[in-house]
Amino acid sequence: MAANSVLAPFRSGRHDHGHCIEDALKAAETVCRDRGLRLTELRRQVLEMVWTEHRPVRAYDLLDRLRETRGRAAPPTIYRALDFLRDQGLVHRIESLNAYIGCGSPLSQHSGQFLICRECSAVAELDDPAIEKLIKKRANDAGFQVVGQTIEITGLCPQCSGGDESSSPGSENALSEHA
Amino acid sequence: MAANSVLAPFRSGRHDHGHCIEDALKAAETVCRDRGLRLTELRRQVLEMVWTEHRPVRAYDLLDRLRETRGRAAPPTIYRALDFLRDQGLVHRIESLNAYIGCGSPLSQHSGQFLICRECSAVAELDDPAIEKLIKKRANDAGFQVVGQTIEITGLCPQCSGGDESSSPGSENALSEHA
């Protein structure tokens, strides 16, 4: 069960996963405290679940997991938590997958730019300012005032495109198989 | 019912709408003939409906309209037609809206870059090669091999951002109201 999906640009091996979950939760606490908002147990738990997966997770999968610890829970519960976390920039929604993923840099507001592997569902968050700027410029040239950018690139991650065979790619099609 | 949503970068006024539907159908015929594929009556009709709307249209709205002329029709009917048209690059899917729109330049293969107005649902298709290239470069730098790009920019079109009040913006929130 090698976690070969990462958030910062694809790294060859694994990383300290527990550490990055912790960081995300800490950042969330900071963000909420600074903004006078409540990181309730539910919200905290959902954020932790998102980060535990560490790849795009679907709302109903989160819901199933929530039920394991919390008994009955209905769709609005998970969507409300996700909406809160999204509003605060703590998670992103991947439109092309109808799925959610933890934000790699929650302290700065941004729309997110994602590289999504077709084979293994690994996702990297780019957040390249040059891309954002160029798009903004071209939009402005057309008289368009930019509010948000959805940038989702599909393709093959380093592991799955063949260069790196060290960590069993392909076999792990995660978005649908984390029963 | 002013059609202030256009496909080529936002134009201030209206355009010859009948003409652009015709063009789209002609292009579709060319494409299909060249590729040995059949532009069946259904596919043609769906493409025409998409272009008639000339803004993002949802599958079930198309389905309703299809039923007006064709009697009973089930979801797969519309989704199959849309899939065909998408495969041939004749329509694009706007992921962030779960909606479909005619492709402005169907003769060249491309992923599409969209400017989507939050107020009036007007959509412009950018297709700027520089943006595509930059994204590809940055992805490659991260070891990622690009297959497809989803680029959807939300914001305000020239009309709705205040500069141009000539053609009644805002009042026409189309995506959900073309009953």
Place this chain on the structure above:
DNA sequence: TCCAACTTGATATGATATAACATACCAAAA
């Protein structure tokens, strides 16, 4: 304490999309 705002629970439903199987249609081969 009491109120107002916020949060969560719970039920129902809306909206989007596909699986699975049957039938129609068309053209080339037997």
Place this chain on the structure above:
DNA sequence: TTTTGGTATGTTATATCATATCAAGTTGGA
């Protein structure tokens, strides 16, 4: 002409994703 194979469409059912609505509980301040 019949058979056959491929493509397209019809049909039913269901999976998947998301929100409206209202009730109940919680929190923190006046």
